[in-house]
Amino acid sequence: MQDLDFQTHLIPCLSDNYAVLLHEAQSGQTVLVDAPEEEPILKALAEKGWTLTHILITHHHWDHTQALESIKAQTGAKVYGPKVSLDKVPQIDEGLEDGSEVPFGESGFLAMGTPGHTLDHISYWIPDAEMAFTGDAFFSLGCGRVFEGNLKDMWFAIDRIAKLPPETIIYCGHEYTEANGNFCLSIEPDNEHLKRRMEEVKSLRADGKPTLPTTMLEERATNSFIRANDPDVKKALGMEGKEDWEVFAEIRTRKDNF
């Protein structure tokens, strides 16, 4: 099989949301991950000359679904999203569960149930493109606030994302990297990888540029939330001998009050 040729386009929406387009040249198919705002998404599709075929929804929150109805009506794209949220997001054509597959061109997405931020949250992994779309479950240098699930659910969700291959390119639902990183520095002030990443993040933001995508290799070295299982992080918190999820719960609780 010939190598597939994937192209992405990151679209800033609302105040700090992102939508992402992924286009695969051989099949001509294009997927949109999340639908925060109609105008910038339709504009990006027109500029690229891509025809939207798929829309993937990560979770039911308004800032990820509000443009779904209009974009679906104007493009005819098929909408995939969490099966448990069919009542909240009636535009979903095909409901997904953990382990569901979404065919896309010559390859496909795997739906990973990642509850915690919301109970319905799905992250999407496309192994052939070495990419994952983590919505509000996992952020660069952070993770989502725990609204519907519990802290233990959230730890297992982000630890699962963290175990994707290190070369995996990660797109997330919000531009929260700088604030997250300032918090991570309060947990790991001596983490050299984190300090270097924050220099890069500050200069990107000063130029008005996105800090995404990131890679799992980078996040494993810098994101204190997924590093809750790291002996250095446990030690820094005086939590040696505690379970990974308990250390994560302490970090998440500190962030809520940061």
Ligand code: ZN
């Ligand atoms: Zn959300």
Ligand code: FE
């Ligand atoms: Fe959100």
